[in-house]
Amino acid sequence: MNSSSTVEPMVKQNVPILFLTLFILIEATVLFVFTVDFQWSLLGLAVGMYFLRMFGITAGYHRYFSHNAFKTSRVFQFILGWIGAMSMQKGPLWWAAHHRNHHRYSDTELDIHSPKQKGFWYSHMLWFLRDDYNDYDSRLIKDYYKYPEMVWLDRFHWLPPLSYSIALYLIGGWAWLVYGYAVSTFFLGHGTWTINSLAHVIGSRRYETKDDSRNNFFLAIITMGEGWHNNHHHYAHSANQGFFWYEVDFSYYILKLLSLFGIVWDLKMPPVKVIEEGKANDRLKKEAKLNKSKNTDAKTKENWIPQGMKPDMVNASIAEG
Numbered sequence: 001m002n003s004s005s006t007v008e009p010m011v012k013q014n015v016p017i018l019f020l021t022l023f024i025l026i027e028a029t030v031l032f033v034f035t036v037d038f039q040w041s042l043l044g045l046a047v048g049m050y051f052l053r054m055f056g057i058t059a060g061y062h063r064y065f066s067h068n069a070f071k072t073s074r075v076f077q078f079i080l081g082w083i084g085a086m087s088m089q090k091g092p093l094w095w096a097a098h099h100r101n102h103h104r105y106s107d108t109e110l111d112i113h114s115p116k117q118k119g120f121w122y123s124h125m126l127w128f129l130r131d132d133y134n135d136y137d138s139r140l141i142k143d144y145y146k147y148p149e150m151v152w153l154d155r156f157h158w159l160p161p162l163s164y165s166i167a168l169y170l171i172g173g174w175a176w177l178v179y180g181y182a183v184s185t186f187f188l189g190h191g192t193w194t195i196n197s198l199a200h201v202i203g204s205r206r207y208e209t210k211d212d213s214r215n216n217f218f219l220a221i222i223t224m225g226e227g228w229h230n231n232h233h234h235y236a237h238s239a240n241q242g243f244f245w246y247e248v249d250f251s252y253y254i255l256k257l258l259s260l261f262g263i264v265w266d267l268k269m270p271p272v273k274v275i276e277e278g279k280a281n282d283r284l285k286k287e288a289k290l291n292k293s294k295n296t297d298a299k300t301k302e303n304w305i306p307q308g309m310k311p312d313m314v315n316a317s318i319a320e321g
């Protein structure tokens with residue numbers, strides 16, 4: 001078991017036991033699923049609200065507030081922030097300010113959630129339970145801190161999830177609350193956090209970044225495109241993180257669609273130089289793989305001995321021609 005999952009190291013890592021207990025209790029609400037009879041429509045609600053709020057995090061909190069990857073109106077900016085906040089991952093300014101630091105110090109001792117530095121569970125979710133991370137440096141996010149409504153939303157970040165859960169209960173009762181909130185939010189949280197933990201550990205590396213970021217197809221599916229994390233660490237300001245057609249990126253597809261209606265605009269794309277460098281790196285990797293398998297084949301042939309023959313018998317038959 002990882003040492004960061006024991007109580008003592010958590011105290012050392014400034015994770016207060018009170019916050020940890022509260023967090024576990026909130027997580028445990030997913031077990032209420034056993035109090036509700038299964039219906040496909042309820043599962044549809046959970047999945048739908050998973051992806052809507054994931055979009056709030058990926059397109060809103062991440063690509064927009066953290067990286068200015070596109071432009072939008074002040075109204076839609078607030079809507080993106082509100083949908084993101086419905087995920088219960090604190091406020092957009094808090095999130096983006098800490099995320100900007102993640103890019104600045106990625107996988108070094110100063111990175112707030114590096115699996116390389118502090119292990120899987122800490123990078124996955126324990127880091128945000130630290131009380132010394134409750135605050136953020138507003139200078140890091142002054143481009144959005146200038147909007148009073150954003151500062152308000154950030155301060156009252158608990159209002160969107162609270163009003164969302166009340167709405168669920170009023171519309172569909174206990175069953176809707178359990179599936180639309182408890183179940184959906186549980187998977188949404190862990191889905192998002194895989195980018196802090198797994199996307200710095202499992203997957204391939206196209207670009208030689210100074211951190212351990214990876215590209216991972218499975219993570220890209222569950223996070224609507226965030227799994228192309230090595231691409232993202234190499235060039236963080238683009239609206240798409242899947243740089244090639246086969247790198248599925250649903251957040252980008254939706255942003256592209258919204259741009260057709262003029263809801264968002266100026267979607268930033270990776271420069272040609274970045275794409276060409278990616279292609280060249282892919283080619284080199286392919287060639288290296290091919291050479292490796294050729295060498296392995298040759299070695300296997302060299303070492304191959306017909307059944308029932310001893311090595312000296314093989315040598316003798318070779319000598320006989």
Ligand SMILES: [Zn+2]
Pocket residue numbers: 102106195196200213229233
């Ligand atoms: Zn990262």
Ligand SMILES: [Zn+2]
Pocket residue numbers: 062066067099103232236
């Ligand atoms: Zn980022």
